[in-house]
Amino acid sequence: MHHRPVLARAVSRLAAVRPGELWVDCTLGFAGHAGRLLEAGARLVGFDRDPDALGHARQTLAPFADRVNFVHGDFRDVQALLADLGPVDGLLADLGVSSWQLDRPERGFSFQATGPVDMRMDRSRGEPAEALIRRLSVPELAEVIRRYGEEPFAGPIARALATWAAGPGPFDTTTLARAVVGALPRKAAAKRRHHPATKTFQALRIAVNDELGALEALLAALPGVLAPGGRALIISFHSLEDRLVKRRFADLSGRNRPQAPRRGLPPPPAPPAAFDLLTRKPVTAEADELDDNPRARSAKLRAVQKREGVAA
Numbered sequence: 001m002h003h004r005p006v007l008a009r010a011v012s013r014l015a016a017v018r019p020g021e022l023w024v025d026c027t028l029g030f031a032g033h034a035g036r037l038l039e040a041g042a043r044l045v046g047f048d049r050d051p052d053a054l055g056h057a058r059q060t061l062a063p064f065a066d067r068v069n070f071v072h073g074d075f076r077d078v079q080a081l082l083a084d085l086g087p088v089d090g091l092l093a094d095l096g097v098s099s100w101q102l103d104r105p106e107r108g109f110s111f112q113a114t115g116p117v118d119m120r121m122d123r124s125r126g127e128p129a130e131a132l133i134r135r136l137s138v139p140e141l142a143e144v145i146r147r148y149g150e151e152p153f154a155g156p157i158a159r160a161l162a163t164w165a166a167g168p169g170p171f172d173t174t175t176l177a178r179a180v181v182g183a184l185p186r187k188a189a190a191k192r193r194h195h196p197a198t199k200t201f202q203a204l205r206i207a208v209n210d211e212l213g214a215l216e217a218l219l220a221a222l223p224g225v226l227a228p229g230g231r232a233l234i235i236s237f238h239s240l241e242d243r244l245v246k247r248r249f250a251d252l253s254g255r256n257r258p259q260a261p262r263r264g265l266p267p268p269p270a271p272p273a274a275f276d277l278l279t280r281k282p283v284t285a286e287a288d289e290l291d292d293n294p295r296a297r298s299a300k301l302r303a304v305q306k307r308e309g310v311a312a
């Protein structure tokens, strides 16, 4: 397998695939993780919402063709997409966009190359980022940039984006990035470790693809799609995602006490936990991986296992 996926060792250990098990890889991408699950003997259903990614995965996984089912779809629909296959023994999601997507100028994810302001993972549906920028009011844009980019200068950047959209063009990722940089106080921009447009581009990408909505739907569906003993492994890349995963896994494994119905009243007893946490703390990359894969720097892996004897 030419592509080394993030946290590969930890994924293999926590997945603990037994030959013949049915797994779903919700985010096939370049199929690095999928290849390893298949090498360990799994049968696999692989989703990607990007048809180009799916095409690459199909080629990479050709040696395993008799054990893989490729599905062009959004993992928010996991339950419906798996309806005919029944519960799975394992589920993996390696969230966000791939470096391949980021590096293609025509996809519009990157401020380092000139391309259309698109950012959709699935270009067959939905609204490109440029249309989103034009549709939202300045306060709405500022909210997107603040919430999904955790950007302290969201207000001035939102105003700059509105000016950019009303200007003469050209409307591409380079002029957009320039508008963002121009909205930041020079000292603040110079102090940043990453390119000053990183947070804004992240925010727009998350909004365009409703990435957090998709993750919430996936997390909600877990009890219904996993077989007893089934494992769910999720790799996230920023705190907004990790927070959702951490909270949901804590709920599933009975680590969050239910809220009291009113102040002064005791909380109701916690329902019996249906899951066990396999990771008390998120697993992060080891030094050797950080050396050859900068994307691994912010990766966090969390895993749960459905208890035996709990119905799907």
Ligand SMILES: C[S@@+](CC[C@H](N)C(=O)[O-])C[C@H]1O[C@@H](n2cnc3c(N)ncnc32)[C@H](O)[C@@H]1O
Pocket (backbone or CB within 6 Å): 003, 004, 005, 006, 026, 027, 028, 029, 030, 031, 032, 033, 034, 047, 048, 049, 050, 053, 073, 074, 075, 076, 094, 095, 096, 097, 098, 099, 121, 214
């Ligand atoms: C980080 S890459 C996955 C890399 C992959 N694990 C590997 O080893 O090569 C994420 C992939 O998931 C896809 N993706 C992101 N969100 C998705 C969603 N909600 N439903 C389906 N696919 C999604 C992206 O299009 C991208 O190809």
